Every structure is written in C-alpha cells, then in structure tokens.
Amino acid sequence: MIAIAAGVALISIAAALVLNAFQGNVVFFFSPTQVVAKEAPVDRTFRVGGMVEKGSLKRRADGLTVDFIVTDTAKSIPVVYSGLLPDLFKEGKGVVAQGKLGPDGAFHASEVLAKHDENYMPPEAAHALSKAEADRAAKSVVNPGAAR
C-alpha cells in the first residue's frame, strides 16, 4: 500500500514538474509575416525564421553587434544580435533566431541558429518561406488582375 501511494505521489510530482516546466519553457515559432501582423507575443521569448536578406547584414562600431533582416519573401523584420554568429550564417541563407521583440520594433536575438550543412534550410525557415509563397499563390488566384 505504502509503495503504491509513494508511486502515485511520485508520478503526480513528476507530472506537476513537467507541466510547469512546459508552460514556462516552450518556445513558439513565428514567421516574419506573423510578427508584422502582431501575432507574436510581446514579452515572451519566441523564434523567428526565414532568410537573411541579401545586403542587409551590418556590423556596428563595437565590432560585435550585428543588424540584419530576416524575410519570408512576403514580409521582413529587423534583427539585432550581439555575439559570435554561427559558422554557416550567410546572407541569402536560412536562419532561425530566438529572442524577444524590443520596443524599437526590432527583434533582439539572444541566440542565432544556422545549421550544419551548406544546403540545409532550417525547417522553420523553410516553413516560413513556403507559407509566404502559398499565400501569394492564393492571392493571385483570388484576384488574377492584381498579380499582373
């Protein structure tokens, strides 16, 4: 009996831990289009992904802080990051950044992820790009005149 009670207690504690940790630590993903549409949370860490816009990477005078633009080809948002960029971070390539939206409207990244293979597109980034593509296609069907 005691053993069973202890087991049940243990599992409830574990479940409480898991749920609590899940609530606090799950990071959601948003595409630039969603961020521009204000769907992303303001005071919470989230991820944004897409392509680093060509020619957008600029280094500030301190040598460590960089500004770049992440785009899903439909909308784009400015990102600020301070620190070493990963090896495969490149303009025109896929990227995922994790951080918070700042009051200046820029995304302040605490972490920048690029992947381990040159041809590889982070799935979140690929998802954002293909969604923007699909939206465009849908629009051009609804209103063929506007596409021309």
Add this chain to the structure above:
Amino acid sequence: MIPEIGHFSLIVALALALALAALSLTGAARGIPGFVAVARPAAQGQFVFVAIAFGCLAWSFYSNDFSVLNVASNSNSSLPTAYRIAATWGSHEGSLLLWVLMLSIWMLAVSVFSRSLPEDMVARILGVMGLIAVGFLSFMLFTSNPFERLLPAAADGRDLNPLLQDPGMVFHPPMLYMGYVGFSVAFAFAIAALLDGRLDATWARWSRPWTTAAWVFLTIGIALGSFWAYYELGWGGWWFWDPVENASFMPWLIGTALIHSLAVTEKRGAFKNWTVLLAIIAFSLSLLGTFLVRSGVLTSVHAFATDPKRGIFILCFLAVVIGGSLSLYAWRAHRVEPGGRFELLSRESMLLANSVLLLVACGAVMLGTLYPLFLDALGLGKISVGPPYFESVFMPLMAPAILLAGIGPLVAWRRGDAAQLARQLRWVAIAALLGALFVPLAFGRWAALTSTGLLLAFWILAGTLTALVVRIKSNAKINSAFLGMLLAHAGVGVFVIGITLVKSYETERDLRMAPGDTATLGGYSFRFEGVHELPGPNYAAARGSVTVTRDGETIALLAPEKRIYRVQQNPMTEAAINGGISRDIYVSLGEAVGDGAWTVRVHIKPFIRWIWFGCLTMAFGGLLAASDRRYRAARRREDATAPDATVVRGSTA
C-alpha cells in the same frame, strides 16, 4: 566488382538471418533438435557475410571508388585516410550497415559465449536477434542500399561534412552503436524467457553481464559524443538536449534501471516482470532512437537526407517489434511467479524506487523530445523545447535517485536495519553537508543550487566509501561486481561535481580583438596576437594566436582556427582548449571584422573534465562488474550439473 560482392554478401546475410529466425524459433518451440542446432552456425555465417559487406564498403571508401554513389556523396580523394574509412559510417546507408555489423558482432558473441545455456534457449535468443537482423537487412536492401552505383562515375567526391572530419568520428559512432544494439541481447534474452516461460534467477544471471557490457559501451559512446560536441561545435557546450542526444540518452536511462532491476532478480528472484518490461523498453527506445535519427523527422548534425519511404519502413518495424513484444509480455507475464518478499526498508525497495525514478525521468525526456514532433506532424504549429525545460524537470527527478544510490549499498537485502543505517548515514550526512557548505565558499560565490548539487555529489561519494569500509570491516569477500558497483556510483558523484561546478562558475565573453588587444576573464588575461593563413590537407585555415597569462606568468599559447574546407566551401570553427583538472580555457574565433581584428569568444570552464571523467569511471565500474568471476564460475558449475538440470526441467514441465 568489390561493391557487387558487398551487395551480394548482404543478400546472403539476409537469407541466413531469415533461416536463423525461422528454423531456430520453430525448432525451439516444437523441440526439433536439428533446427535448434542451426542457430549457432547461422548466426556466425550471418556475421561473416555482414563483415564482408562492411569490408567491401570500407574498401570502396579507402580506394576512392567514386562509381559508388555513397562514396561519391560522402568522401573525396583529398580526405585523409582515417576519415575516408570513418566516412564508411558517415552516411545514412553506411551507418545502417554499421548498425547491422554491431548486431552481428553481438550475435557472434552470444553464439560463442553461451556454452552454459540450454540449447533451446540459445536458439530462441539467436532467433529473436535474427528477426531483428532481418528487419534491418531488408530495410537496407530495399530502401538504402549502400552499394548503389553511380554511372557515369564522378570525377571526385562531394566530401565528408567537415564537422565529421574529426577523430571523434572514428570512435563515437561505433561505441554508441555497440551500446545501442547491445540492448538487443537483453531484449532477446527477455523475449526468449517469455516464450519459454522460464523466467528465473538463472535467466537474470545470464542476462546481467551482457546488459552491463552494452551499458558500458553506451556510456562511453555518449560521453565521447558529448566531449566531441564540446570541442568541435565551438560554443563550449557539452550537452544540448538536442533530440538526437536524447535519443541515445533515453535507452541509457532505461538501461541503467534495467541493470539495477536485474540485480534484484538475480539475487532475490523479485521484480521479474518489471525487469522483463525494462529490457523490452530499453531496446524499443534504441529502435525509436534509430527511427528518430535515421528517418529524417529530426534535423540536427546527425540527420541525413530525408526520404519518407525510409521513415515509414522504420516506423512499421518499430510498431511490429514494440507491439509484438508487449503483446507477448501481456500474454505471458502473469504466469511468472512472484519473487521473494521484502520490507519497505530494504535494498529491493531502494532499487525499485530508483528504477521507477529513472523511468519517469526518461518519460519526461521523451515528452520534451517527441511533443514538438507531434505538434508539427499534426500541423498545430512549430515549437521548440529547449534545455530550460529538460533541466527543470530532470534535476528534481534525479536528485532523489542520487540520494537513494548513496544509501542503497548500505541497506541489507530483504530487511534493512534502521538503527544501524542511521548510524552509518550520520557520517555520510555530515560529510555531505560540510562539503556542500564550504566548497562554494572556496569559489567565492554561494548559491542554493550549487550547494544542492554538491550535497548530492558528496552524499553519494561518502555513502559509497562507507559501503566499502563496512564491507572491509565485516571481513566479507569483496568481489569485482561489488567493487564495480561502488566505482560506478563514485563516477556519478564525480560527474555531478563536474556539472555543478561548471554550471555555477563558468564564464564567457564575446570580444572584438585587434592584434595586441588584451582582455581579462576569471583572473586570466588573453592577448590576441593576430591571425595568419595556414594551409591544411583539404582545407585552408586562418589560425589565430592568443597568449593566456595569469599574474604575469604565461599559462598557454592557444591557436584557435577558422577553416574553410575546399570541396564544400564550409567555414568551420576549431576551438583551442587548454585543459586541466580544475578548469578548461577555451578560445574560439568568430570572423574577421576588418583591420586585422576578429571576433573572439573566450570561456573559462571550471572542472568540466570531471563530467567525462565521471562517465568513464561509471563505464569502468560497469566493465569491472561485467567481468565478475561469478558469471564464469556459475557457468562451470552449471556445466557440471547439466544432466541433473535437464531432469529437473523435464519433471517440472
């Protein structure tokens, strides 16, 4: 010609595996001695042909045969020889072949070191392993042939991913797979025992050394992987809770629970059902890991090109193995007789509690690993579950497990003596509390979490030492299984000290440094001397030089590199590390930012090596335990009494 021989050998191996599974399982079930006798030679034959296939693939890589698609995609003529051979398992197809090779090695080992086992038992065990081999060999032959030709042949290969061009690639995958696949032995033992209905202490005694051996390989494999990630990925982390790491960590957790549960089953005849269930879960998780890593549902360093057909094949195989073995379990488990009784305060209950904790911890890891995949598959959005989740769940679950591990060896089987235990634990508690309070002061910064971590570490170390002293005082014989257990527990203590200190006191800085600039971190000063170009065998490197000094005394000259590999044109960071018992100094280069200046990241990692040293100590303890003379002595005794044993079995049947 060589690739065709390899391909043909795989087909022969599949045929042998089919024959092995069909004949030996039927033979054992129906009692046909001729069929039972097929098991050993068929398993050995399967090993020979898989080894030939593996040799052929390795040869194709070694001899730069770019008419083989696999070689053309994953190697290059300028790749150094050691990495050309390691590239054999650098692709999806090659790593599967390695998986099957490891399985065949374990089967060979079982066929050779099983003289003491009844013939029908050997046939069942090898038959079950043969079934697994059938699954994987057909998976390889039908969806991922490593010998596929490329016509016309490529002039040169596309090279091995530069991240994998490292000595870690030579050792980490074979060790890890040896461990992963090794749980198939424990699984096959469990299934054979369920089929046979003979689940007893002898069964546990047979399984124990095999399970421990697999666990040792897995421990070393994971530790190597962690060390590799630490020095190669360039940001100084040693564990990322990446889904692929979790895929290898989950079988490890259950494997650890299984080892402990097997001990109870062997010594006391208790928890038989629980042990069998753990054996099934451990191997199922190995398969799940293979599925996660090989099907392309995950994206990480370890994942290769995605092919939905492959994913579905492994998923079906997974369903068949897990579903089949759990059904068998449900069907047969109730027939197992309950084992010896025990009190609440007893070693049995401690071990039971520990294995439940490990199982729950594994469940929490699994939830964090699979939940994002499910959400994504169901189109409910993309989320990521990072280290904060795993840390906040895993640590509270492991803390009581470590406390119990410190006490367990002091408590008697069946019924512990509370008063005696309290006397012994007094010293353990005092030592742990003193260590937890004063060690952080030596670092100059006290925090509750640091103290908690150290309390656990000193608790398990002191408890282990006490158990040794008690055993020596009692004049009882100290066998290597006992010593191995103590050593492995001490390894946990060392490991926890490493994690606690590195988590509490590590420091890092990202800097922009021009030649001649100096920065300080943690009492060390780093002078950046500049960067010069340096050609490598298949890459061009920019090598920086950083002089590390402390109180005017030069500690180290570090040379971090940024390499551009010629074929794939990928940049790669090679960190420079000055290692030591009490700290690592870790420097990596970012990128050139003009005027000879570079971005540089410097870390001080106190006591980080203790993490891997702790793992190696655990593995060495496991090795000592698996090599205990008891297992061999038992074998000889059984040989002598074999005829009687048959009679006994005959009469009870």
